[in-house]
Amino acid sequence: MSALDTLRERLDEVVAAAQTGVAELGDVAGLDQLRNELTGKDSVLVTARREIGSLADGDKPAAGKLLGEIRATIDGLFDARRDELRSVELAGKLEAERLDLTEVEPRGGVGHHHLVTQTIDELIDVFVGMGFTVAEGPQIETDWYNFESLNFPPGHTARDMQDTLYVEIGEAESTVLRTHTSPVQMRVMEASEPPIYIVAPGRVFRRDTADATHMPVFHQIEGLVVDRGITFGDLAGTIEEFTKAYFGGDVTSRLRPSYFPFTEPSAEFDIRRADGEWLELGGCGMVHPNVLRNGGIDPEVYSGFAFGFGIDRMAISRHGADDLRDLFTNDVRFLTQF
Numbered sequence: 001m002s003a004l005d006t007l008r009e010r011l012d013e014v015v016a017a018a019q020t021g022v023a024e025l026g027d028v029a030g031l032d033q034l035r036n037e038l039t040g041k042d043s044v045l046v047t048a049r050r051e052i053g054s055l056a057d058g059d060k061p062a063a064g065k066l067l068g069e070i071r072a073t074i075d076g077l078f079d080a081r082r083d084e085l086r087s088v089e090l091a092g093k094l095e096a097e098r099l100d101l102t103e104v105e106p107r108g109g110v111g112h113h114h115l116v117t118q119t120i121d122e123l124i125d126v127f128v129g130m131g132f133t134v135a136e137g138p139q140i141e142t143d144w145y146n147f148e149s150l151n152f153p154p155g156h157t158a159r160d161m162q163d164t165l166y167v168e169i170g171e172a173e174s175t176v177l178r179t180h181t182s183p184v185q186m187r188v189m190e191a192s193e194p195p196i197y198i199v200a201p202g203r204v205f206r207r208d209t210a211d212a213t214h215m216p217v218f219h220q221i222e223g224l225v226v227d228r229g230i231t232f233g234d235l236a237g238t239i240e241e242f243t244k245a246y247f248g249g250d251v252t253s254r255l256r257p258s259y260f261p262f263t264e265p266s267a268e269f270d271i272r273r274a275d276g277e278w279l280e281l282g283g284c285g286m287v288h289p290n291v292l293r294n295g296g297i298d299p300e301v302y303s304g305f306a307f308g309f310g311i312d313r314m315a316i317s318r319h320g321a322d323d324l325r326d327l328f329t330n331d332v333r334f335l336t337q338f
């Protein structure tokens with residue numbers, strides 16, 4: 001028997017061992033171990049490759065080819081079986097780890113609206129009860145609606161009161177994420193004739209750092225009344241009515257003089273919290289004649305008042321909580337209380 005035949009016989013035995021192993025072994029680890037024995041460092045396959053050098057020159061090409069074929073056969077056997085075993089193992093694992101959600105008892109019932117959404121609904125109910133209708137405006141606004149039409153001229157210092165987030169659309173600083181709901185006033189005045197009695201709740205954005213009383217994204221509710229003969233007394237009366245309806249009779253509120261470019265005179269609206277501290281809830285005032293004019297309304301014939309309250313602050317103060325951030329970290333233990 002030639003040296004080449006002996007080699008072929010030894011290699012056939014390796015193939016046979018591989019075939020038996022592949023048929024019998026049922027796990028990936030065992031299979032990998034056998035593969036290492038048959039094709040690894042000290043295996044017949046590797047020693048055979050070294051021995052080729054000592055064969056007769058005429059046999060070397062045939063031996064090299066044979067080794068290559070055997071290696072391919074063995075690799076094919078192991079690869080196919082490994083894939084098979086892996087999918088079986090994976091299917092078993094998936095089955096074992098399967099979670100039947102219908103078996104899990106729901107904790108705390110079926111869930112409910114977020115406190116901010118509940119507050120918006122309650123505020124709308126209160127104002128609709130007082131004769132207002134609901135209006136809406138876009139969250140991405142032009143500089144005109146957010147500032148200029150509201151009597152903030154370009155570069156006016158009052159713009160610093162509202163650190164603005166700009167959107168890169170059109171000319172630089174021409175498009176903003178609205179910093180308050182007041183632009184809805186202008187949109188409503190443009191689109192309708194007095195008498196106007198609207199509220200506009202919605203999301204607003206400022207470059208504020210989150211703390212107990214500030215969030216960079218928060219909610220306001222705007223109010224606008226324009227009619228003949230509207231006075232500051234109507235504004236004060238409306239706010240008082242609202243405070244009683246929303247917070248109940250025993251909450252103390254106050255109006256203190258303030259400044260907004262779009263109202264004259266202007267005031268800030270505060271309520272007294274359970275801890276005795278005053279909390280600023282919003283601004284208000286008589287609509288500035290320039291603003292009425294920008295909205296196409298004759299200030300000689302009509303007058304009006306407007307207000308803008310922070311909804312998130314109202315939500316937490318009504319429930320005796322004191323940190324706005326709790327509303328948005330979405331810890332269900334906090335949120336399910338309301």
Ligand code: FA5
Pocket residue numbers: 161162179180181182206208213214215216218219220260263266280281282283284285306307308309310311312313324
């Ligand atoms: C305004 O935004 C005016 N547009 C309000 C207004 C409307 C005045 C109509 C006159 C007429 P101010 O910046 O003060 O005003 O914000 C109003 C309220 O929003 C604040 O009183 C506060 O309750 C709430 N607020 C302001 N910044 C934040 C913030 N970062 N996080 C949560 N609430 C805020």
